[in-house]
Structure formats: C-alpha cells, structure tokens
Amino acid sequence: MLQRTDGALLDLRTFAQRQFAVSIAIVTIASMALFGAIILIPLFVQDVIGASALLSGLIILPGALLQGLLAPWIGRRYDAVGPMSLIIPGSILLSGSLWGMSMFAATTPLWLIAIVNIGVSMGLALLFTPLLTNGLSALTPQLNSHGSAIVGTVQQVAGAAGIALFISIAAAFGGGGAEEASVTAEGVRAAFTVGAIIATLTIPAVFLVRRTPVPAGGPPSHGS
DSSP states (O other): OTTTTTOOSSOGGGGGSHHHHHHHHHHHHHHHHHHHHHHHHHHIIIIIIOOOHHHHHHHHHHHHHHHHHHHHHHHHHHHHHOSHHHHHHHHHHHHHHHHHHTTOOTTOOHHHHHHHHHHHHHHHHHHHHHHHHHHHHTSOGGGHHHHHHHHHHHHHHHHHHHHHHHHHHHHHTOOOOSSHHHHHHHHHHHHHHHHHHHHHTHHHHGGGOOOOOOOTTOOOOOOO
C-alpha cells in the first residue's frame, strides 16, 4: 500500500528493474569480500605473522589509496565504453586475489600480502562504480532516491555479514593446539577460501549486466 502511494521508506519496486537487481546482487557479494578482507588481513598480519598494528595498517593503505586514485579514470572509462570492460576484469581480479589470500601462511612475506590486497582493492574499484552507476541509471526518477538508499543499506548489511562470515570461519578452523600460529593460519585460509568461492560467483553474474543510458541529470557515480 505504501509503495502504491509512494510512502514506503525503501521502495522495493526498484528490484523490478533487472539491471538494478543484478547490480545490487553483485555489489552485495563484493561488499562481503571487501569488509571481510579489511577485518581479517590485519588480524592475520598481527596474530599469525607477529607484525605490529602500525605495519598491518600500512599494508592495507596502498589498496585504499589506489581505489581513490582510480575513481576518476573509471568514471571516464564507463562514460566512454560502458561497464563491461571494467566489471569483467574487476570480477576476475577480485576472485583471483581472494584465491591468492586462501594460500596465506605464517611464512608469507608482508610485501606479498600487500600486493594481493591491492588486487582485491583494484577489483572492487572496477566493480563498484560501474555497477552502481549502471543500476541506478535503470531506475525511474521517482525511484532514484529509494535506489540510493537501498545501495547504502545493502553495502552496510553485506559488509557486516562478510565480517561475521570471515571471522566465524577463521575461528571455527583456528582452534588451539601446540602450534597456535599454524592453526590460526589454517583458519585464515579457510575463511578466504570461502570468500573466494563466493567472489567467483561474480564472474558469470557480470555477463548479465547490460548498459543502461544515463538520463540528463541522472544519478551520480557511486564509488566504493
């Protein structure tokens, strides 16, 4: 009833637009990977490898900076050729990087962890902006505000779910033992393996995306 009178807090008619629904589904998976990796990598670096909290933060920093630096180029690229040349390599890079994280061990060098994290960040940057811009462009003007609200809500909920999933799996496979670091490393590998499996689902999903025209004064690009 509230939807018919445009009184709904979040109008779920947005999901009737196929391109919006597909984009949100992929963004949900990517957000789970993003927040799960952000929370688990520092724990791995500190608890398994034994590095300082400062160093674990510095390992995350290059990927975050790269996402910001890539944003203007990604926006121009989307305007020029559409989403496919961005989201296909983005999904492959995200999945491949998480599979790389699934092989982390107590002896993994810090520089390699930083590089793999950069791969995750690049993959997410190539996914988020094109998908959200394309999905929101598929909505009618009266649904644009609801679409933006749904995007924010989904990213927060998916992020929380990703953190809970990664930490729960790492804890389940990281029980105590004589070699605590080795067991904890096993838990981290198990968590990233599950994350990689989930992220791999984005590869076939991105082929369902079709470019939607951006209307005059249409929705702005959404970064990660």
